Amino acid sequence: MADVAGAVGILAQIRLVAEVRWRILRNGLRRKTNRFDLLGMIVLGVFSGIFVLGLCFGFFAGAYEFLSHGRPGWIALLFWGIFVFWQLFPIFATGFGAGFEFRSMLRFPLNLTAFYIIGLAYGLADFSSLASVCWLTSMTLGAAVAKPSVLPAMLMVVGLFLLLNVTLERVIGSWLERLLSRRRTRELFVALILLSMVSLNLINPIVNRYGALLKPLALRVIPYFSWFPPSLAGRAIAGALQAHFAELVLGSAGLLFYAAVFSVFLWRRCSAQYRGEELSETAAPARVAARRVAKAEDVPDRLSALSPQVAAVVRKEFRYLMRNNFSFFTLIMPPMLVLIFSSMFTGKHPTSEHQISSEMFFPGMMAYLILILMGPAYNCFAFEGRGIQTYFMVPLRFREVFLGKNLMLLSVLAVEIGVSLVMLAWWLGLPSLPVFVATLAAMVFAVVGQLSLANWSSLTFPRKLEFGQMRGQRQSGMAVLTAFAAQIVFGGVSAVVLFSGRWTGNPWLPAEAFALLAAAAVGGYFASLDALSRMAEEKRETLIEALCR
Amino acid sequence: MTETAIRTQKLSRRFGNLTAVDGIDLQVAAGQFFGFLGPNGAGKSTTIKMLTGLLAPTAGSMELLGLDFAAHPVEVKRQIGVVPEGMGLLERLTGSEYLQFVGRMYGLDRGTTQRRANELLDFMQLADRPKTLIADYSHGMQKKLALAAAVIHGPRILFLDEPFEGVDALAAGALKALLGRMTERGTTIFLTSHVLEIVERLCSHVAIIHKGRLVAQGSLEELRAGMSGEAGSKTTLEQVFLSIVGQDGTERPHLEELSWLM
Numbered sequence: 117m118a119d120v121a122g123a124v125g126i127l128a129q130i131r132l133v134a135e136v137r138w139r140i141l142r143n144g145l146r147r148k149t150n151r152f153d154l155l156g157m158i159v160l161g162v163f164s165g166i167f168v169l170g171l172c173f174g175f176f177a178g179a180y181e182f183l184s185h186g187r188p189g190w191i192a193l194l195f196w197g198i199f200v201f202w203q204l205f206p207i208f209a210t211g212f213g214a215g216f217e218f219r220s221m222l223r224f225p226l227n228l229t230a231f232y233i234i235g236l237a238y239g240l241a242d243f244s245s246l247a248s249v250c251w252l253t254s255m256t257l258g259a260a261v262a263k264p265s266v267l268p269a270m271l272m273v274v275g276l277f278l279l280l281n282v283t284l285e286r287v288i289g290s291w292l293e294r295l296l297s298r299r300r301t302r303e304l305f306v307a308l309i310l311l312s313m314v315s316l317n318l319i320n321p322i323v324n325r326y327g328a329l330l331k332p333l334a335l336r337v338i339p340y341f342s343w344f345p346p347s348l349a350g351r352a353i354a355g356a357l358q359a360h361f362a363e364l365v366l367g368s369a370g371l372l373f374y375a376a377v378f379s380v381f382l383w384r385r386c387s388a389q390y391r392g393e394e395l396s397e398t399a400a401p402a403r404v405a406a407r408r409v410a411k412a413e414d415v416p417d418r419l420s421a422l423s424p425q426v427a428a429v430v431r432k433e434f435r436y437l438m439r440n441n442f443s444f445f446t447l448i449m450p451p452m453l454v455l456i457f458s459s460m461f462t463g464k465h466p467t468s469e470h471q472i473s474s475e476m477f478f479p480g481m482m483a484y485l486i487l488i489l490m491g492p493a494y495n496c497f498a499f500e501g502r503g504i505q506t507y508f509m510v511p512l513r514f515r516e517v518f519l520g521k522n523l524m525l526l527s528v529l530a531v532e533i534g535v536s537l538v539m540l541a542w543w544l545g546l547p548s549l550p551v552f553v554a555t556l557a558a559m560v561f562a563v564v565g566q567l568s569l570a571n572w573s574s575l576t577f578p579r580k581l582e583f584g585q586m587r588g589q590r591q592s593g594m595a596v597l598t599a600f601a602a603q604i605v606f607g608g609v610s611a612v613v614l615f616s617g618r619w620t621g622n623p624w625l626p627a628e629a630f631a632l633l634a635a636a637a638v639g640g641y642f643a644s645l646d647a648l649s650r651m652a653e654e655k656r657e658t659l660i661e662a663l664c665r
Numbered sequence: 666m667t668e669t670a671i672r673t674q675k676l677s678r679r680f681g682n683l684t685a686v687d688g689i690d691l692q693v694a695a696g697q698f699f700g701f702l703g704p705n706g707a708g709k710s711t712t713i714k715m716l717t718g719l720l721a722p723t724a725g726s727m728e729l730l731g732l733d734f735a736a737h738p739v740e741v742k743r744q745i746g747v748v749p750e751g752m753g754l755l756e757r758l759t760g761s762e763y764l765q766f767v768g769r770m771y772g773l774d775r776g777t778t779q780r781r782a783n784e785l786l787d788f789m790q791l792a793d794r795p796k797t798l799i800a801d802y803s804h805g806m807q808k809k810l811a812l813a814a815a816v817i818h819g820p821r822i823l824f825l826d827e828p829f830e831g832v833d834a835l836a837a838g839a840l841k842a843l844l845g846r847m848t849e850r851g852t853t854i855f856l857t858s859h860v861l862e863i864v865e866r867l868c869s870h871v872a873i874i875h876k877g878r879l880v881a882q883g884s885l886e887e888l889r890a891g892m893s894g895e896a897g898s899k900t901t902l903e904q905v906f907l908s909i910v911g912q913d914g915t916e917r918p919h920l921e922e923l924s925w926l927m
Contacts, residue, residue, distance in 0.1 A: 510742060
């Protein structure tokens with residue numbers, strides 16, 4: 117008869133979860149291709165440390181200042197800052213952070229209470245929680261130094277505030293996990309995050325323009341915020357300092373009430389997970405009408421000018437683009453940003469003081485578009501996944517794959533540039549003819565010139581990316597560096613050539629120079645395709661290994 | 666004289682210090698249903714990857730349908746079909762789109778590709794979810810689609826790496842019938858599987874690879890006859906397999922070491 121493992125304490129299980137997370141992180145860095153990520157993480161760690169420590173001083177000083185200068189109610193602002201960061205940052209981190217499937221713990225012999233407590237402890241190990249705990253500690257210290265008598269109340273309120281926040285964060289996290297378990301929702305969520313990030317750029321112009329109109333509305337809404345947890349925490353501290361114990365009790369009881377409500381919600385989510393909630397989205401197959409077998413004449417080929425293989429790659433790339441919300445929204449962003457920058461820098465907006473000449477602004481905006489849109493080309497196999505093997509199994513040379521992919525990219529660029537061009541012309545007006553022609557030729561030079569490098573980078577530093585996800589999605593460090601270096605070189609050369617017209621007094625000189633450079637870039641591109649095909653054969657194992665992982 | 670579909674000479678592949686495939690000499694006649702067996706980590710998938718151009722050998726040569734693979738990779742690939750390990754599907758296409766993509770990549774015209782894609786989808790019972798992405802297919806459905814993609818151009822050699830894994834009994838029956846018909850028409854099928862019963866039922870010839878080396882090759886009858894002390898024709902492939910790969914004792918489990926479990 118086999119013996120049975122003994123019970124493991126909750127603390128030991130928490131430690132095991134922490135260990136496994138650490139090992140996942142460490143083992144991920146053991147891959148040779150991830151060494152550059154380690155460098156990135158060190159840099160990120162240093163900056164994060166500076167950010168947290170810097171704000172620790174800020175929260176200490178803020179609490180000290182408010183309490184020592186008779187404005188204890190203002191401490192609510194500090195609680196608001198922490199609350200917003202604590203709850204919002206993990207939502208963005210859901211997109212960008214490294215993944216760990218907490219539900220996978222369910223296969224082990226945990227009871228529901230242990231699962232719930234480990235869930236809370238797991239929530240406390242997030243960056244936002246750790247940073248917030250540091251800031252709350254600094255606030256407590258600042259308050260205690262300013263008014264030592266407030267320390268007991270501060271400890272109680274901060275304790276309740278901490279419990280409330282960590283519970284709420286887990287509630288939001290577990291609901292997000294449920295929502296994001298469906299691919300479509302996940303992709304929409306990513307799109308929503310992207311849109312909100314772009315929308316942040318609009319806040320300043322809107323406030324400048326409509327601030328006066330919004331102010332009375334904001335003043336009417338603000339009192340309702342006094343019943344939110346950060347304001348309650350502020351009221352409790354102010355009550356303790358001013359000996360208004362009713363305020364202290366009301367504020368603390370409010371925090372306790374919120375913590376209890378969130379705990380109930382979290383308990384219900386944990387119970388559902390514990391019972392084995394099914395989040396899979398695979399639907400049962402449904403029989404539908406038999407398909408009509410298409411005849412050859414039914415399908416006129418719009419890409420008949422291309423070879424079958426190149427046309428197939430173009431079609432596949434188009435479908436992938438349409439189905440990848442993340443990529444798709446990166447296409448909407450550039451024209452939007454052109455619009456925003458136009459309104460900010462061209463003097464058309466009432467808040468703008470200086471107008472930049474379209475002679476400068478037009479080439480600058482076009483360079484900006486290329487900068488954004490060429491980025492993905494440096495890892496153009498990112499979304500192939502296991503499908504990369506298809507390219508090596510079928511009878512073609514890799515130049516046809518590159519031609520198809522590059523053709524699709526050029527089409528997208530043409531559309532993006534066309535839309536932006538129309539917007540700029542409508543908003544700002546076009547530059548002089550020599551600058552316009554020079555800019556177009558410069559774009560051909562910069563784009564086609566970069567394509568060869570981008571194709572080389574895609575073969576040399578491949579990195580798999582998942583559709584519709586930002587979670588754990590990082591480009592290869594070397595691909596990013598290559599893109600960065602190439603953009604600097606092409607941008608630098610283009611700037612020098614563009615300014616040569618001014619220096620020499622010949623307005624058509626840049627256009628002529630760029631025409632020559634563009635012709636050389638096109639020639640170089642076609643010359644590179646065969647070499648890249650050979651390279652693809654040599655690098656197939658690296659590619660397959662990196663993308664089929 | 667029978668045409669040779671696959672011939673390798675001293676085919677080897679090393680990964681650093683590890684020799685995954687160690688100088689194997691394979692010979693598969695055209696039209697054979699050939700089973701390639703071996704325990705986990707024996708070198709089966711590495712061999713199939715080399716034979717299909719997904720992996721370069723470190724030594725040795727391969728000839729498929731009389732063509733040197735290294736010298737004529739495109740011509741060889743035109744005549745073979747592959748269901749690789751992991752299936753190699755483009756998961757953000759629908760089944761129909763993927764088949765059309767693959768057909769066009771093999772150079773079929775659009776009409777032929779579409780017609781064949783529809784017929785294959787119907788045959789594989791995948792036609793009822795035309796808008797479903799491959800990413801949302803079950804494992805068995807993905808396997809059937811990978812097989813459909815491997816045969817859309819009518820290959821002369823078909824490489825199948827664990828083709829029946831995750832496929833339900835009904836579909837497996839249909840696939841076996843299809844594969845049987847293909848061999849009757851002269852297609853060579855090179856199959857790896859851990860399910861020895863399937864290999865025994867389908868394959869006429871078998872090779873066994875163990876620790877990177879080819880330890881047995883021949884028809885099932887020849888392998889059975891090679892077993893000493895057994896009753897020839899009554900010997901199952903499993904017994905043959907175990908007697909060959911278990912000869913050095915390393916593959917036999919030492920149950921006494923797990924006494925705590927019993």
